[in-house]
Amino acid sequence: ERHAGLGGLPVGTSGTVLALLSGGIDSPVAAWRMMGRGCRVEFVHFHGAPYQDRRSYEKAQALARLLARYQLQSRLHAVAFGEVQRQIVATVARRYRVVLYRRMMLRIAEALAARVHAEALVTGESLGQVASQTLANLATIEEAARMLVLRPLVAMDKNEIRAQAERIGTYEISIQPDQDCCQLFVPPQPATHMSVDEAHRAEATLDIPTLVSLALENTETTEFRFP
Structure with a gap:
């Protein structure tokens, strides 16, 4: 009797990527899809410490x-992002x-990708799913990075993503309540069309290299092995 396997390419044959892992449904599926294309995936999770509790970090683990x-x-790099957010809140609309x-x-x-020799970043963004994931905003977000940003779920809808999450076993973890750092200090009506020029003007008062260094200094790394 024959049964279908997961398919795809052997992990590691396509290089290493660094996936942004939230506590939600989408990003674990995006990471899993990259494994199926032969990538070894490292994870980075941003949590709102010291202004939020550790529930999202525990979910990411x-x-x-x-x-x-x-x-x-798997290796998980957990970044305390709350202080970076506080400085953005102090100066940005x-x-x-x-x-x-x-x-x-x-x-x-x-x-962080440079430190772990990852060749691309991976996100769980899906076009139009939330206010920050319009074409205009995705382009403005991506402009901040110089390396390749992969979005395996960009054309998938919520039902397709949920079905894959259930198939790979991440769904029940992802739906547990937590404190997502992107909800910290968030307005009720975020911008849906922010241009690159607007982003540059908004960031003019931020010391970006210092904020990046601060975040890297407040990063914990945990390794997981199976079985």
């Missing part, structure tokens, strides 16, 4: 531990905060 079964080993959070996350992830 559970997700990274589960995903290790698909590549035998409310409606632009989410886009600038994401731009800073890509910068920090890119610096």
Whole structure:
């Protein structure tokens, strides 16, 4: 009797990528899809410490531990992002905060990727799913990074993503309540069309290299092995 396997390419044959891992449904599926294309995936999770509790970090640990079964080993880099967010909040208009959070996350992830020899960043963004994921905002967010940014879920809808999450076992973890750092200091109506020029003007008062260094100094790394 024959049964279909997961398919794809052997993990590691396509190089290493660094996936931004939230506590939500989408990003674990994006990481898993990259494993299927032969990538070894490292994870970076941004949490709101010291202004939020560690529930999102604990969820990210559970997700990274589960995903290790698909590549035998996973490393999770957890970045305390709350102080970076506080400085953005102090100087940037409310409606632009989410886009600038994401731009800073890509910068920090890119610096971390250089340390772990990752060749691309991976996100779980899906076009039009939330306010920050319009074409205009995705382009503005990506402009902050110099390296390749891959979005395996960009054309998938929520039902397709949920079905894959259930298939790979991450869904039940992802739906547990937590404190997502992107919800910290977030306005009720975030901007849906922020241009690159607007982002540059908004960031003019920020000391970006110092904020990136601060975040990297407040990063914890945990390794998971399967079995």
